[in-house]
Amino acid sequence: MGQSQVCVTVTATTTDQLRRQRDAVVEADLIELRLDGVEDLDVSGALQDRLKPAIITCRSIQDGGSFDGGEEARRRIIAEALECGTEFVDIEWDGSPDSRIAAHKSRTVLSYHQFLERPKDLDDRYVAMRATGAAVVKIAVQAKSLMDLAPLATLGQRARQDGERAVIVGMGGPGVASRILANRFGACWSYAGNAAPGQIDPDRLIREFRFRELSDSTEVYGVVGNPVMHSLSPAMHNAGFKAISKDAVYIPLEAADVDDFFNFADVFGISGASITSPFKEDVHSRVRDSDPMGKRIGAVNSLKKEEDGWKAMNCDVDGFLAPLLSRFTVDGWRATVVGAGGVARAASVVLVDSGALTTICA
Structure with missing residues (x-):
């Protein structure tokens, strides 16, 4: 299914600000417009004259967003976005049938978020979500360790092999790897921005990590x-x-x-x-x-x-020693090293070997 794309999440407090920030996004493949924080919401205005495909999201507080207007109001916002021609709407999955998905399968990103831990029934949840026929299944779960990402990668790769579009991602610090290595997680796109724990700035993702150039054969260091x-x-x-x-x-x-x-x-x-x-x-x-x-x-x-x-x-020894000895001869100096960790140990060895009278304060 090709290279993972970049989806930039745009948040704002006014519709005008949302449009300006939306139009400032240049290198994304698509944009997610978060409407849940917009106070003077104009759904049509948020979508009007957009230059990139859009995902409309209106996340409730209980699902990690900021919309507090009630479920019926939120449903009306999603319905209006569909009427205005948005390419996708994000609908949270709660395990029950949803008529919006049935009527707009090809335009639905069906999402599930777990901010506490990775659920043990992840595979079953994915199968149930996929059975709805939604165009994209998104599962974002809190990663407490790097190894929490392993089953996410397995699930995402399975989806890609089956020809299905999915975004299976870990949130939080350990989850950053799943955002950068989205292709290895079978993700159709990676969300960039600052709307969720572990999201990366779009410019950093694209330029620093060269996201668009990464493949399964890319060597990974860290x-x-x-x-x-x-x-x-x-x-x-x-x-x-x-x-x-x-x-x-x-x-x-x-x-x-x-x-x-x-x-x-x-x-x-x-x-x-x-x-x-x-x-x-x-x-x-x-x-x-x-x-x-x-x-x-x-x-x-x-x-x-x-x-x-x-x-x-x-390499701490060379990193400490080279700039020091390029300017000074430390033989006979009195030196104090504050700390007893790895770098402090390296500095202490260098100083002693170079003839400095060294005191360590741990």
Whole structure:
């Protein structure tokens, strides 16, 4: 069914603002217009003169949105959007028959959201939703770990193999991987914006992560930590991959623990990773081999997948040492290192080896 598309979610408090933000979206394949936060709602005006296909969504508070006008009013909004010619409407699935779906199957995105955890009956829910005949089935569930994404990917790929359109996505920090690697999750499109936990800025998704260039053969690397979304490493590494024309992407991987990352890496074929807090020491004990400095310090910050397992390295030493010794000779200095984590260990070793009288404050 081809490459996953980009759907940009647009939110606003007025119809005029919604239109302006809608028209400012340039690179999306389609747009989701969230009407639930619009105070002076004009459905026809929201859709008028649009340049891209639209999904009209009016999410209730109980389903994670902000519409508080009652179910009948919400149904009228959806009905008016259909009359005005919107390409799709988003209708929440509650397990019961819905005449709107039957009458407009080809224009319905049937959605289910679970903000607490991944439901155990995910497959059964998908089958029931698919049986309605809706054009697209969307399932978005809270991911508490990277491995929560594995069954989502399996379900999404099954949908794609069956020729069905679906968006199966994880929300929250761990779920970011499912948004960037949407193609591997069988998604017909990936939602970008700031309307849901874990959504990514559209420009960042398209440019930094080169979303439109990703395929099943793209090598995947990442920065592993918790939290990790603040890391600037993806911007740096992805710029490097682009500069050397390497078919690879570097993504944030918010793991629950070290086992969570290694299990995810095995399932999704991760080629390598940078390790940040709080996992630098824990990872060291889980790998097949470490470089000499990693063994000495007992902490690592880089992983490479080799045929016989994972090899770990510590690059913090070089990162700390090179700029320091390029300007100073530290032999005989008095130095204080504040902290006792992986980076602090690396700095302490460098200082001691270079002749500094080093005090560690943990």
